[in-house]
Amino acid sequence: MSTLIQRARTSGKCPPSLLRDDEDIDFDSATVKVVDINELHISSGPTVPDDFKKLLEMASNLESIPGDPDTKKAVLITRRCIILTLVASTPTENTTLDLILQNGYLSEVKLWMDDILKGFVGEFSHQCLTIVR
DSSP: OOHHHHHHHHTTTTTTGGGOSSSHHHHHHHHHHBBBBSSSSBBOOOTTTHHHHHHHHHHTGGGSSOHHHHHHHHHHHHHHHHHOOOOOOOOOOOHHHHHHHHHHHHHHHHHHHHHHHHTTTSSSHEEEEEEEE
């Protein structure tokens, strides 16, 4: 299990049923660029908004995930849960958070909600709970 998954589990902000134990090396590597080293929230820095945009792309594209359709969907759910947890845990005074919100984060989350409502990805109640937090 990756350190990122352990941190997400420990935070209590993401339902454990949405977090896979399998390693997701590409996503973990991309996440390191945007996560604060001491806390499970978005860090500040000039490249963080662009790096975060790459995370959003990784949480929206099934083709980049290896495996069968069920595995791909499970990985997508975990990625989305972690991103939602990072944003929800970020202090509101973090200026990078403002940039992320301005750069289309909420539009992307709306697409995720559409996926949930269509029954394409995941359990409605758990993912909505994560989004609301």
